[in-house]
Amino acid sequence: MSATPAVHVAVGVIRDGDGNILLTRRARHAHQGGLWEFPGGKLEADESVAQALRRELREEVGITVKNAHPLIKINHRYPELRVLLDVWQVTDFSGTADAREGQAMRWVAPQRLSAYTFPAANLPIITAARLPDRYAILEGQNAEQVLSNLERIVDKQIQLLQLRLKTLPTAAVSAVCEAVLEKCQRRGIRVLLNSDLALSHRNADGIHLSSRALLACRSRPPHYQWVAASCHNLSELRHAEQIGADFAVLAPILPTPTHPGARTLGWEAAANLITRVNLPVFFLGGLELADMDRARHAGARGIAGISAFLT
Numbered sequence: 001m002s003a004t005p006a007v008h009v010a011v012g013v014i015r016d017g018d019g020n021i022l023l024t025r026r027a028r029h030a031h032q033g034g035l036w037e038f039p040g041g042k043l044e045a046d047e048s049v050a051q052a053l054r055r056e057l058r059e060e061v062g063i064t065v066k067n068a069h070p071l072i073k074i075n076h077r078y079p080e081l082r083v084l085l086d087v088w089q090v091t092d093f094s095g096t097a098d099a100r101e102g103q104a105m106r107w108v109a110p111q112r113l114s115a116y117t118f119p120a121a122n123l124p125i126i127t128a129a130r131l132p133d134r135y136a137i138l139e140g141q142n143a144e145q146v147l148s149n150l151e152r153i154v155d156k157q158i159q160l161l162q163l164r165l166k167t168l169p170t171a172a173v174s175a176v177c178e179a180v181l182e183k184c185q186r187r188g189i190r191v192l193l194n195s196d197l198a199l200s201h202r203n204a205d206g207i208h209l210s211s212r213a214l215l216a217c218r219s220r221p222p223h224y225q226w227v228a229a230s231c232h233n234l235s236e237l238r239h240a241e242q243i244g245a246d247f248a249v250l251a252p253i254l255p256t257p258t259h260p261g262a263r264t265l266g267w268e269a270a271a272n273l274i275t276r277v278n279l280p281v282f283f284l285g286g287l288e289l290a291d292m293d294r295a296r297h298a299g300a301r302g303i304a305g306i307s308a309f310l311t
């Protein structure tokens with residue numbers, strides 16, 4: 001089989017101070033012409049992704065990157081071409097964005113991205129751009145503890161939360177769930193209910209599938225705005241991708257006191273697994289907020305945690 005190497009492309013998800021994202025429209029005659037895109041372009045010989053990103057964003061939209069970090073990598077095969085999209089999030093830049101190549105250009109709110117038509121490879125990029133870099137898992141031994149943990153999470157500006165409640169007595173689950181959902185709704189925090197809770201999705205923003213529930217799904221569970229899944233290996237990650245889950249949590253990365261002696265993936269194996277799927281993935285297990293940069297450079301969208309956001 002001929003293995004033409006993929007075209008390596010540096011792509012920028014550029015955010016302004018209000019969190020809006022810069023889109024440009026590809027020239028009509030270009031590959032994927034006429035579709036909206038995140039600005040960027042092909043790496044030149046001996047260029048790093050960060051260097052190519054800096055050059056392309058100057059050439060195409062006239063900005064100078066001051067701060068950027070990896071967001072997601074996409075391996076996509078178009079009928080005529082294979083691409084590796086190395087997508088970085090640009091969180092700070094100087095200059096004013098200006099369509100240097102005469103292309104259409106717009107700043108768009110993340111929740112409005114789905115109104116634009118992008119190349120087929122872009123769907124997971126859009127999902128990644130709509131996700132924060134922290135995914136908190138809410139647990140507790142009793143109702144008071146769950147609610148006080150929620151207070152601490154709210155203080156940390158968390159915007160995405162999984163209600164797991166594995167350690168809560170079953171009789172308390174329904175009332176705690178109502179209280180958490182009510183509070184999160186008021187704060188604009190998105191809540192995904194763990195599938196083991198077997199609660200209706202009323203008022204929740206989505207479902208978080210346990211790995212067992214994931215493997216039992218042949219297709220994406222309907223009616224949920226967000227579908228996430230717990231994964232521990234490549235076949236679970238691939239299954240999550242195949243059913244069209246929005247994102248996955250990969251665990252355990254490092255040892256944790258809650259699972260002594262459990263087999264861990266380690267940074268390197270976790271980073272390798274992520275390269276095999278086009279899916280935003282959060283790392284879970286033994287990580288702290290201080291590990292964020294390392295997790296992003298290993299390809300993760302961010303960090304998930306139970307205790308990581310409580311201290």
Ligand SMILES: Nc1nc2c([nH]c(=O)n2[C@H]2C[C@H](O)[C@@H](COP(=O)(O)OP(=O)(O)OP(=O)(O)O)O2)c(=O)[nH]1
Nearest residue numbers: 009011031032037038039040041042083119121122
């Ligand atoms: N920049 C960008 N390219 C994308 C996106 N999605 C997607 O599939 N692609 C594909 C289309 C192209 O095959 C390739 C990017 O090439 P490009 O046309 O931007 O490259 P370039 O800026 O270096 O342009 P040129 O010098 O070849 O004219 O990646 C996206 O969101 N942004």
Ligand SMILES: [Mg+2]
Nearest residue numbers: 039040041042
């Ligand atoms: Mg380009």
